[in-house]
Amino acid sequence: MSSEHHSYSVSMNPSPAEGELSVLFSGEAQPMGLHKIGPAIHDYYLVHTVLSGRGEFIIRDTSYPCVAGDTFVIFPGELFSYQADEREPWSYVWVGFIGRGADDVMSQVGATPHHPVIPGSLNPNIRSYYDKLIGCYDSAALPELANLEAGGWIRLLLQQFGVARKKLEKNHPESTAAIDLVIKQAIQYLTLQYTQPISIEHLSGMLGYHRTHLCKLFKQSTGLSPSQYLLNIRMQRAESLLASSMTIEQVASSVGFGDALYFSKKFRKWRGQSPTEYRKALRTPPKRSKDPYRLN
Template sequence: MADHYKISTKSNSLPAHGELSVLFAGEGKPFPNHQIGPSVHNYYLVHTVLSGRGVFEIDGLRYECSRGDTFFIFPDVLFSYTADAQEPWSYRWVAFKGHMAESLLLTMGITPLNPVIHSDNLRPLRELYRRMKDTLETAPYPELADLEASGLLRILLKEYGVCNAGKLAFNSLTIVPDIERQIKQAVRWLSFQYAQQISIEDLSRKLGYHRTHLSKMFKQVTGVSPMQFLLKVRMERARELLLGQHHLSIDQIASSVGYLDALYFSKQFRKTYGLAPSEYRLRHRQSLQAQQQEKGQSHL
């Protein structure tokens, strides 16, 4: 590309709809002052700076990044990043999505308010980025590449957590209050049990705290209330089911994400995504058909 000294990226041809899936991975060295954004993505995008420097801005906050820094871009959060005029950075990146992505990053203390971590040892990070890209590029079975790439991504996330050990939201050391360990358990429970009928009273009884205290501590640690967190998990899963290959009915999707009332589910979905579930699915299909028609015309 004309705005990079070098750039190489590889996309996942068959990304899965589930807990965690790599969308694409790559590496590059842009020209001085090269800027991306201000923009918004609908997926997570992570860059690890290998050399040089630049500026990363997210949600109104500004960070000067250099070798060893990793910065995180979050879905639906405004960001931009710019290479330095004198020492433009080089970096590797990976994009991913999945209904477990948010809670996994939250576990490691990585949020839009804490979007940059640092590592003095880039070797394991560099190697994992390389292996993910190679997997997407050379896998003999593309349908299995996502499985391997997502496994490597989980290891990479673990490395991020090691780098960010001093800021872990759910540090396992004994000095961490019991309530934070319980919040970690609550996050995991909500992330896996979203299809069940869940109330804050049930969660409070399970953890042994008064609902008011639990809600306060949950929001202090995660930034949202338990029910807001549950709603986000459910809506992301519902979206995946709507766009998946199973062709489930709206009633079936509502039931699959914990709603007995499909009408109430549709109202919640509209509040989240701006469209009723059926309209959202139709728009997506129309968009895919338009893309296929464009591709067909381009080959004529």
């Protein structure tokens, strides 16, 4: 046991499996006052749930005081640090994991670098799932079966965090000012980045929202989904570019479409004409109706 801890235990996965989610280790500790980790960067997710006491978690230059019942998430590639309170040092349980499905799962849970703390996320189920994770490798005769068991417990644990996040959102809805700011930021991003491949999933995570929740707020504010709003920006810009001498391929690329045929399909649906037909109509002078009173 480290001299910086009153108690410390960790259970390591001797043979992490490749898959959607793979637990690396899980443990429990009661550090001494002012015990600090970081600044550091991990290449895996590391989730801590505070059992008692208090401490501070810092990510992206933002400090989050955490108390019993709070869960804070360390994200791969993000600089972080955390420190126990001097008078009431926290105790916590933790689990580290990786996997090609980890990003999507955490997005569904609603935990992002902008919203890395889930308050009120400790209940008997969560404590039990941590215990199962900590214990499943200690007596495992076959690592493959232990991986299978741990994969089930980590999913149940993360599901409980998602439930806690939903309860938090329901009990503490965003203020109108906060929502307006987020929508303004989303619109600014779409307006400036429309020439690039844009993932609404990435945009949601960047703003600290689950995709479904952001789309709901965005549509309430603008009447359109983010994808529809982006398409409008692209098509309106395409209309102006079609008046130039650019090729259809160049226009498509300039408004964020790598495939000119797909762009043409979207433009026809938008305008009721293909890009070529629209360009031809722009270049054809409108016919003037004959004035019956004009002398020829």
